[in-house]
Amino acid sequence: MPDTNTRENGHGLRTPIVAVLGHVDHGKTSLLDKIRGSTVIEGEAGAITQHIGATAIPLDVVSKVAGSLIDPSDFDLPGLLFIDTPGHHSFTTLRSRGGALADIAILVVDVNDGFQPQTLEAINILKQSQTPFVVAANKIDTVPGWKPNEDAPVQQTKEAQSDRASSMLDEQLYEIIGELSDEGFSADMYWRVQDFRGNIGVVPVSAETGEGIPDLLTVLMGLAQRYMKEDMAIDVTGPGAGTVLEVKEEKGFGTTLDVVLYDGTIREDETIVVGGLDEPIVTDVRAILKPRPLAEIRTEDRFEKVEEIAAASGVKIAAPGLDDAMAGAPVRVVRDRDIEEVIAEVRAELSEIEVETQEQ
Numbered sequence: 001m002p003d004t005n006t007r008e009n010g011h012g013l014r015t016p017i018v019a020v021l022g023h024v025d026h027g028k029t030s031l032l033d034k035i036r037g038s039t040v041i042e043g044e045a046g047a048i049t050q051h052i053g054a055t056a057i058p059l060d061v062v063s064k065v066a067g068s069l070i071d072p073s074d075f076d077l078p079g080l081l082f083i084d085t086p087g088h089h090s091f092t093t094l095r096s097r098g099g100a101l102a103d104i105a106i107l108v109v110d111v112n113d114g115f116q117p118q119t120l121e122a123i124n125i126l127k128q129s130q131t132p133f134v135v136a137a138n139k140i141d142t143v144p145g146w147k148p149n150e151d152a153p154v155q156q157t158k159e160a161q162s163d164r165a166s167s168m169l170d171e172q173l174y175e176i177i178g179e180l181s182d183e184g185f186s187a188d189m190y191w192r193v194q195d196f197r198g199n200i201g202v203v204p205v206s207a208e209t210g211e212g213i214p215d216l217l218t219v220l221m222g223l224a225q226r227y228m229k230e231d232m233a234i235d236v237t238g239p240g241a242g243t244v245l246e247v248k249e250e251k252g253f254g255t256t257l258d259v260v261l262y263d264g265t266i267r268e269d270e271t272i273v274v275g276g277l278d279e280p281i282v283t284d285v286r287a288i289l290k291p292r293p294l295a296e297i298r299t300e301d302r303f304e305k306v307e308e309i310a311a312a313s314g315v316k317i318a319a320p321g322l323d324d325a326m327a328g329a330p331v332r333v334v335r336d337r338d339i340e341e342v343i344a345e346v347r348a349e350l351s352e353i354e355v356e357t358q359e360q
């Protein structure tokens with residue numbers, strides 16, 4: 001799967017997993033749609049790969065969208081994997097080995113509305129899980145007198161605005177920077193941030209016009225490359241580890257799991273251990289399914305079987321006995337390990353999740 005990882009003797013760098021958070025109606029869904037839309041480059045079908053529950057944007061596509069903002073030779077991470085379901089619930093239920101499943105987050109804030117209750121909630125979740133994030137200051141196209149420049153880098157479009165529109169936007173952005181500071185974060189416009197570990201970058205965007213999307217992808221890619229490369233180094237061919245996004249009934253397959261795989265590989269016929277309602281479930285993978293490319297979709301045949309898949313990716317797993325599997329639960333490939341050990345690992349992780357659910 002060269003689109004989601006790079007390999008060298010089993011070792012490789014996986015795609016960082018990105019989640020989107022923010023207050024209701026601030027534009028989380030629109031932003032994800034825009035990112036997906038702007039990365040489907042005309043005449044280049046397959047530029048982005050649709051996964052189950054996630055969308056992968058390979059580096060060469062990020063680089064096309066970002067244009068002069070990015071020099072692709074500065075990067076060796078393979079791209080970005082966006083979780084398709086935005087929001088706090090999915091962020092908090094989706095965990096990996098005690099931490100957040102997402103490696104980076106985008107906190108969406110409507111420039112007109114500023115911080116709202118769910119923005120603060122999201123900030124607290126990000127603080128607790130120590131997830132690095134950037135702020136997408138969204139809806140810049142609604143600034144009075146704004147003249148949109150579709151899909152343009154933000155500084156370019158900002159310079160093309162009237163002084164009045166540009167300074168109105170600045171005012172709104174400084175308010176957001178102030179609100180971040182009230183929450184204990186040092187923040188600035190992203191182009192002024194030198195060290196993204198100590199400072200939050202604010203990226204003005206419009207999910208409507210695509211302005212600032214090149215910048216947002218550039219910042220995410222840069223942040224991941226600079227500060228997360230070590231975490232992204234995995235044994236790509238090792239036994240797979242993932243998290244259940246959803247448990248779903250699927251015609252012809254029975255109960256299936258939508259899984260985000262964040263480590264190793266998973267292969268057809270392998271034994272897996274999955275977190276269940278009462279006890280870990282031990283079962284054998286009957287099929288690994290990916291969405292069929294849009295152009296090839298025939299009714300009744302939405303999925304395509306693959307023999308194996310490597311992290312990071314979103315896949316559907318069909319296997320017997322999955323009725324008691326739970327969203328948020330861990331999935332582990334046993335392979336050449338002691339099955340009892342793997343069961344114990346899954347059980348330990350499950351009890352951690354349950355304790356936290358009770359605390360909430």
Ligand code: GDP
Pocket residue numbers: 022023024025026027028029030031086138139140141142205206207208209
């Ligand atoms: P969510 O609840 O955070 O997922 O927000 P949505 O993506 O559903 O967006 C809420 C509303 O804001 C919808 O009517 C969107 O069309 C609108 N919206 C989102 N982003 C923008 C933007 O950048 N500009 C404008 N003008 N409207 C936007």
